[in-house]
Amino acid sequence: MKSIYWTILVGIISLFLLASCDREPTVFVSEHSAVPLLPAQAYDYVSTSKVVNDISMPDMDLVNSFSTQFAVGTVGTNIGQSITQEVTNNDIATLGRVLFYDGKLSKNNATACASCHIQSKAFSDGDEFSTGFGGERTTRNSLSFQNLALGNNFFWDSRQRTLQDLIGEPITNHIEMGIEDLPELMNKLRNVSYYPELFKKAFGTETITEQQFSQAISEFLASITSTNSTYDRALQNDFEEFSSLEKLGMAIFYSDKALCGSCHTGANFAAPDAVDQYYNPSRGTTNIGLDLDYADEGREDGFGGEFKIPSLRNITLTAPYMHDGRYETLREVLEFYNTGIQAHPNLDFKLQQDGHPIKMNLSSLELDALEAFLHTLTDEDFITNPAFSNPFEI
Ligand code: HEC
Numbered sequence: 068m069k070s071i072y073w074t075i076l077v078g079i080i081s082l083f084l085l086a087s088c089d090r091e092p093t094v095f096v097s098e099h100s101a102v103p104l105l106p107a108q109a110y111d112y113v114s115t116s117k118v119v120n121d122i123s124m125p126d127m128d129l130v131n132s133f134s135t136q137f138a139v140g141t142v143g144t145n146i147g148q149s150i151t152q153e154v155t156n157n158d159i160a161t162l163g164r165v166l167f168y169d170g171k172l173s174k175n176n177a178t179a180c181a182s183c184h185i186q187s188k189a190f191s192d193g194d195e196f197s198t199g200f201g202g203e204r205t206t207r208n209s210l211s212f213q214n215l216a217l218g219n220n221f222f223w224d225s226r227q228r229t230l231q232d233l234i235g236e237p238i239t240n241h242i243e244m245g246i247e248d249l250p251e252l253m254n255k256l257r258n259v260s261y262y263p264e265l266f267k268k269a270f271g272t273e274t275i276t277e278q279q280f281s282q283a284i285s286e287f288l289a290s291i292t293s294t295n296s297t298y299d300r301a302l303q304n305d306f307e308e309f310s311s312l313e314k315l316g317m318a319i320f321y322s323d324k325a326l327c328g329s330c331h332t333g334a335n336f337a338a339p340d341a342v343d344q345y346y347n348p349s350r351g352t353t354n355i356g357l358d359l360d361y362a363d364e365g366r367e368d369g370f371g372g373e374f375k376i377p378s379l380r381n382i383t384l385t386a387p388y389m390h391d392g393r394y395e396t397l398r399e400v401l402e403f404y405n406t407g408i409q410a411h412p413n414l415d416f417k418l419q420q421d422g423h424p425i426k427m428n429l430s431s432l433e434l435d436a437l438e439a440f441l442h443t444l445t446d447e448d449f450i451t452n453p454a455f456s457n458p459f460e461i
């Protein structure tokens with residue numbers, strides 16, 4: 068009897084094999100490799116990070132000549148930012164790049180910094196709120212970033228001053244990455260095949276400390292620089308290649324009619340130095356009158372409704388906009404500034420006139436022009452630069 072079962076079994080197997088013969092063999096392709104694939108020679112992060120020192124700002128006399136040409140009023144001043152974090156060593160930044168893209172930094176081994184900070188979106192994530200390791204949503208919109216070394220006010224409420232200090236926050240955040248304590252994470256990393264070697268290359272020792280860990284990520288962050296937008300290239304040439312719509316947009320941007328450039332200032336179109344005399348103690352935050360009553364009060368020290376003045380570089384890539392991602396398009400943002408500013412008691416004084424929120428009264432042509440100017444801040448080289456890309460991707 069047993070041989071009958073054998074015959075049947077062999078028959079079934081052969082039929083199965085025959086049937087599968089003309090099928091394509093199944094090949095499993097993984098999008099991600101288990102170990103980082105790094106170039107033999109590290110990218111030159113030290114030089115990359117220094118370029119922010121060389122970004123110049125437009126000559127305000129020139130901008131003034133555009134505004135005279137288009138009769139959009141006078142232009143304000145432009146206050147720069149100074150560099151706050153250096154990249155000391157290419158191998159340290161390389162280690163930081165691996166850590167930034169590694170899901171092992173989270174509780175479920177799947178959520179990396181890069182899950183919410185995606186290079187093609189100028190390191191934002193395209194969502195109103197981000198999804199953390201356990202599927203829960205964050206309460207604020209992921210901030211995009213570039214030229215972070217020019218800042219000293221981080222997060223929407225500017226609660227952090229330095230890149231090095233902020234690293235622990237997303238990792239131990241119960242929604243974002245969910246690691247209960249950092250020493251435990253350091254132990255975990257010691258047992259990941261590629262880390263002891265990478266730490267040795269970077270710091271000369273395989274011991275993995277929290278200090279080295281956050282230094283590495285913060286140096287990588289400081290290397291993430293964007294200085295080759297259409298605007299940057301035009302800047303070299305007195306904006307000759309700008310269309311007249313773009314020139315008009317730039318004039319409006321800096322004009323006292325729209326005031327954009329008085330807050331989104333300097334080379335990074337962001338808050339001026341948060342320790343700058345003029346802005347002290349605002350920490351580079353302000354209230355732009357989005358709401359009369361804020362669901363999220365932003366700054367927690369009595370300055371309700373104040374949020375970080377974010378950089379406008381690569382702004383076309385980072386929708387949705389504002390701390391709560393309330394606007395889908397740049398046009399909606401511009402319409403808000405033009406007609407929607409609310410009379411919040413903390414409203415920035417520049418956005419008030421005689422105690423009332425200003426109405427900018429920009430025409431639709433002027434709004435088109437502003438939008439065209441904002442489009443020139445997009446830097447294609449930045450979002451494709453391999454030095455900032457995912458080292459685990461094949
Ligand atoms: C689950 C999504 C998520 C993950 C994972 C995440 N972030 Fe963020 N990140 C955010 C959100 C949301 C904000 C804004 C939070 C706030 O303002 O309170 C933010 C803000 C930041 C900022 C501030 C930028 C600025 O201009 O002020 C930096 C820098 C940053 N994250 C770096 C990191 C690093 C490094 C990691 C990994 C260690 C990381 N993030 C992991 C969502 C995330």
Ligand code: HEC
Nearest residue numbers: 325326327330353355374375376377388389390400404415
């Ligand atoms: C008084 C200072 C101030 C002025 C003037 C100002 N902004 Fe802003 N801007 C801010 C602040 C603060 C935020 C963040 C507000 C929030 O999310 O609650 C912001 C947010 C934005 C955003 C969204 C950025 C993002 O990453 O989500 C854009 C786009 C923007 N502003 C463009 C402009 C333009 C264009 C003008 C001129 C019409 C302008 N701003 C004038 C302070 C200012």
